Amino acid sequence: METVSENKCFGGVQGVYKHSSAATGGEMTFGLFLPEEAEETPVPLLWYLSGLTCTHENAMVKAGAQAWAAEQGIALAFPDTSPRGPGVADDDAYDLGQGAGFYVNATQTPWAPHFRMWDYVADELPKLITRNFAVDEERQSITGHSMGGHGALTLAMGLPGRFRSVSAFAPICHPTAGDWGRKQLSAYLGADETTWARHDATLMLREVGLEIPLLVDQGSDDQFIDLLMPEALAEAVAKRRVPATLRLQKGYDHSYFFVSTFIEDHIAFHAEALYA
Amino acid sequence: METVSENKCFGGVQGVYKHSSAATGGEMTFGLFLPEEAEETPVPLLWYLSGLTCTHENAMVKAGAQAWAAEQGIALAFPDTSPRGPGVADDDAYDLGQGAGFYVNATQTPWAPHFRMWDYVADELPKLITRNFAVDEERQSITGHSMGGHGALTLAMGLPGRFRSVSAFAPICHPTAGDWGRKQLSAYLGADETTWARHDATLMLREVGLEIPLLVDQGSDDQFIDLLMPEALAEAVAKRRVPATLRLQKGYDHSYFFVSTFIEDHIAFHAEALYA
Numbered sequence: 001m002e003t004v005s006e007n008k009c010f011g012g013v014q015g016v017y018k019h020s021s022a023a024t025g026g027e028m029t030f031g032l033f034l035p036e037e038a039e040e041t042p043v044p045l046l047w048y049l050s051g052l053t054c055t056h057e058n059a060m061v062k063a064g065a066q067a068w069a070a071e072q073g074i075a076l077a078f079p080d081t082s083p084r085g086p087g088v089a090d091d092d093a094y095d096l097g098q099g100a101g102f103y104v105n106a107t108q109t110p111w112a113p114h115f116r117m118w119d120y121v122a123d124e125l126p127k128l129i130t131r132n133f134a135v136d137e138e139r140q141s142i143t144g145h146s147m148g149g150h151g152a153l154t155l156a157m158g159l160p161g162r163f164r165s166v167s168a169f170a171p172i173c174h175p176t177a178g179d180w181g182r183k184q185l186s187a188y189l190g191a192d193e194t195t196w197a198r199h200d201a202t203l204m205l206r207e208v209g210l211e212i213p214l215l216v217d218q219g220s221d222d223q224f225i226d227l228l229m230p231e232a233l234a235e236a237v238a239k240r241r242v243p244a245t246l247r248l249q250k251g252y253d254h255s256y257f258f259v260s261t262f263i264e265d266h267i268a269f270h271a272e273a274l275y276a
Numbered sequence: 277m278e279t280v281s282e283n284k285c286f287g288g289v290q291g292v293y294k295h296s297s298a299a300t301g302g303e304m305t306f307g308l309f310l311p312e313e314a315e316e317t318p319v320p321l322l323w324y325l326s327g328l329t330c331t332h333e334n335a336m337v338k339a340g341a342q343a344w345a346a347e348q349g350i351a352l353a354f355p356d357t358s359p360r361g362p363g364v365a366d367d368d369a370y371d372l373g374q375g376a377g378f379y380v381n382a383t384q385t386p387w388a389p390h391f392r393m394w395d396y397v398a399d400e401l402p403k404l405i406t407r408n409f410a411v412d413e414e415r416q417s418i419t420g421h422s423m424g425g426h427g428a429l430t431l432a433m434g435l436p437g438r439f440r441s442v443s444a445f446a447p448i449c450h451p452t453a454g455d456w457g458r459k460q461l462s463a464y465l466g467a468d469e470t471t472w473a474r475h476d477a478t479l480m481l482r483e484v485g486l487e488i489p490l491l492v493d494q495g496s497d498d499q500f501i502d503l504l505m506p507e508a509l510a511e512a513v514a515k516r517r518v519p520a521t522l523r524l525q526k527g528y529d530h531s532y533f534f535v536s537t538f539i540e541d542h543i544a545f546h547a548e549a550l551y552a
Binding site: 007008009010011014061062064066067219221251252253255256257258260261264 | 283284285286287290337338340342343495497527528529531532533534536537540
């Protein structure tokens with residue numbers, strides 16, 4: 001593992017690190033914020049999964065999350081959204097290939113060898129971080145934005161016991177039913193839709209439910225709301241009687257201005273679970 | 277004036293606007309955050325001047341200022357750092373020409389026709405903003421980062437009575453004596469150094485002093501600290517007996533991670549003056 005940069009930030013350190021990834025068969029970059037408390041003792045870890053077109057950097061510089069993570073004594077992990085580089089398959093569209101890993105393990109050509117973001121985020125990167133930094137692997141929570149909200153929800157339900165709480169900003173709620181999902185799941189996983197189900201938060205919620213606290217914020221003026229389908233998640237939450245807080249925020253859109261507005265609430269929500 | 281974008285943010289609106297500028301003879305873009313209170317009544321305005329290479333956008337997305345401006349009911353203006361476009365002179369260096377206006381009115385070829393950032397920020401843009409938005413022109417304060425800190429300090433001293441308070445993050449303190457300054461002032465203003473003096477915060481402080489509250493933060497691990505010369509400003513402040521708070525922050529560098537860490541303090545500092 002190689003240190004790309006470390007900047008002091010809110011009393012802690014915002015680092016960027018590179019490493020050779022077995023899961024994706026190439027070099028991966030991630031951001032990690034460690035609060036001051038990590039100098040003394042392992043701290044809880046909140047994962048932030050990003051959306052389409054993002055790298056590890058977008059949320060790290062735009063979401064304003066470090067202020068509140070420092071206040072709560074929580075570390076923040078910012079993974080990339082896909083494998084990258086000249087040897088990695090890509091597509092001209094912004095929503096397929098590099099920058100659009102969708103947090104699945106691809107089984108189809110040409111994506112299969114590198115696009116294994118589920119394994120990377122579920123397994124390899126947590127091990128790397130908990131072994132190399134002062135974070136407590138027993139206290140992890142997860143959040144994300146848009147495609148990253150989809151990732152946060154499906155990882156939380158697919159890895160029961162791993163996380164203490166889950167939240168999302170404008171998540172893709174029902175990817176098997178919409179254009180942000182069907183295109184990518186068919187490309188990465190193939191035509192057999194039974195393999196898609198565990199990557200659909202609405203279907204997972206109906207099927208397996210959720211045992212940890214859930215918070216979702218969605219802007220009412222989100223330009224992508226028809227692709228996100230918050231109504232599908234809301235219905236599944238209500239039907240399954242999942243304890244959850246789903247908030248529709250009047251006038252907010254899909255941007256980081258929306259995320260930064262509500263990130264304080266999300267980090268406070270996770271802190272309650274992580275310090276319970 | 278044309279609206280480029282408006283995003284709801286912390287209950288207010290983060291806007292980006294374009295307009296034809298008489299001062300710079302071309303099109304200029306700026307960001308303006310209006311807190312929710314501006315729907316009802318004109319609010320105080322804090323100017324944020326940015327550093328080398330920045331546009332209106334960097335601080336707007338990276339500094340995390342809106343959270344605290346919303347809390348205090350203060351508007352934020354984010355001007356660009358220079359004129360731009362194909363008809364505007366430029367230089368291959370990052371620290372001269374486009375992105376490096378230095379908040380002066382150039383008198384020298386090829387800069388003179390467009391590089392009039394002093395007039396733009398001191399005169400044209402304040403008029404445009406106070407006429408078109410619910411901001412109170414009697415309650416203005418100013419801050420900035422690096423080259424923008426230089427701009428904030430020299431504007432505050434060059435326009436007595438305009439601002440109620442001034443602050444800066446890692447400002448260029450003594451440009452007539454260092455490489456971040458001599459190069460640009462000679463290019464824009466020519467060889468006669470008497471014309472440079474009013475664009476040097478240390479010289480201005482010695483000469484005219486400062487009647488409003490001053491707060492400066494400087495990181496001890498700033499990679500550019502030798503170019504910034506905080507010691508020159510500190511000496512002038514002490515000699516002139518200017519009421520000021522100069523803080524050296526241990527371990528912080530020149531990045532936005534440093535700015536975002538202390539922006540809450542700066543906005544609270546300005547709010548005290550703006551609501552006095």
